[in-house]
Amino acid sequence: SAVISQKPSRDICQRGTSLTIQCQVDSQVTMMFWYRQQPGQSLTLIATANQGSEATYESGFVIDKFPISRPNLTFSTLTVSNMSPEDSSIYLCSVEELAGGFGTDTQYFGPGTRLTVL
């Protein structure tokens, strides 16, 4: 399976600032996704990062708050803008690895970025 890394692994930020999280994968992938996991909660999909076009956001998430870049097939960034304590979460990227031939595609997750906003 693809090897996925995220930077930073954790950060503590002041309210009103922005943080950009990087996701790097060791092979070219078509689909990349960004998720949020609030404390004690399950994962929620933020958006699908499309290479060469704008990201597709899920209901409740907007581009102004979570701008996403996808400059190539191995890299994506998620920015958390104008942060407030409610943005304290783990942010995870995932990639979809194509099955090829028979079978279906599978998503693999990065290790996550733990963000605390004071």
Next chain:
Amino acid sequence: DAKTTQPPSMDCAEGRAANLPCNHSTISGNEYVYWYRQIHSQGPQYIIHGLKNNETNEMASLIITEDRKSSTLILPHATLRDTAVYYCIVCYGGATNKLIFGTGTLLAVQP
């Protein structure tokens, strides 16, 4: 909303088989059943997936009922390192592969 129902927690003795149930009564004909686990706030780890046939890999076995309305993930010999939250997810394969996570089952493997 998640399309699956799982018990919130289960215990299992170390070395015994862990059987984790999942109900997905509204699953459609071309939706797959995926299982992931998350160990203490790490990124979710893919375990296994299937469509209608039972599946087995080096980590686990997946048993899907004939009507596909429920499934069971089996960890044949649970270890302490298998303590995690296990998520059962149904979704379409391919480019529309959006994973909708429910609350999962917290499996606690006891020594």
